[in-house]
Amino acid sequence: MARRIAGPTINWAAIAERVPEAQKPNFLAFKAKSDQYLRRMQANPETLPKFDWAYYKKNIPAAGLVDKFQKEFESLKIPYPEDKYTSAVEAQEKEVSVEIKKFVEESNQRIQNHEAELKKIRSLLPFEEMTLEDFADAYPDDALRPLDKPTFWPHTEDVEYTEEELKKLAEE
Structure with missing residues (x-):
């Protein structure tokens, strides 16, 4: 026989916090239907009256x-239908909880890495106060190095020339 639920076991406030603003009307309609169903179920006795x-x-x-x-x-x-799905749902919940824990740990690691990067960026001089040498020290991969790696306007990779192309241009 089905068990009688004493009250709602759903934490509606926690769910409402995660619902996007665009979905609030749908969420409220769903909650109203759920509450209506619960009230109808609780209005009836748990067992049938005895003859x-x-x-x-x-x-x-x-x-x-x-x-x-x-x-x-x-x-x-x-016959009351047997419950074939609760064990599968509980097993899936255990698997997902392991994945969630792993994701949380990885996210915390990423947060620490990003905070360290932010700390490094905040410790740098503001761009308005940097010289080209300061920029080259802070961002060696992005700095303009005309002697080591000459580039031509507009200084993008798709416009860069190979050594053969440079020789051909020099001959013209």
């Missing part, structure tokens, strides 16, 4: 009719 067979035996004149109905009613068994 007063003695009352029916006393008031129905046909002999044996109530006994026959009582015997058939008590032998009637309506």
